[in-house]
Amino acid sequence: MASARPKGPRPKHIPLRTCIACRQERTKRELVRVVRTPAMTVQVDSTGKLAGRGAYLCRNRACWEQALKSHRLGGALKTTLSPADLAALHDYAATLPETSGTTT
Numbered sequence: 001m002a003s004a005r006p007k008g009p010r011p012k013h014i015p016l017r018t019c020i021a022c023r024q025e026r027t028k029r030e031l032v033r034v035v036r037t038p039a040m041t042v043q044v045d046s047t048g049k050l051a052g053r054g055a056y057l058c059r060n061r062a063c064w065e066q067a068l069k070s071h072r073l074g075g076a077l078k079t080t081l082s083p084a085d086l087a088a089l090h091d092y093a094a095t096l097p098e099t100s101g102t103t104t
């Protein structure tokens, strides 16, 4: 009987994830999951279903650039990003808006 339900005005349970760049908590829908696969490659997980160790980033370029530049993504994934991985992630980041802008 471990139903430790915190009291508060939150009618629905919405799981939050933390962006590894800006540390903001957001819903999974607002974030992009990056996963290190068992084959030790790193890829963007647009379905959220890939196996492996994941990290979350906002859907904006600033967070991606920061995470890639600071090697924070590799640290979060407990791996070293290969040049090919980095290039692919930079390409993906280039498709994102510069900032997250308005919500919903």
Ligand SMILES: [Zn+2]
Residues within 6 Å of the ligand: 019, 020, 021, 022, 023, 024, 057, 058, 063
């Ligand atoms: Zn962020």
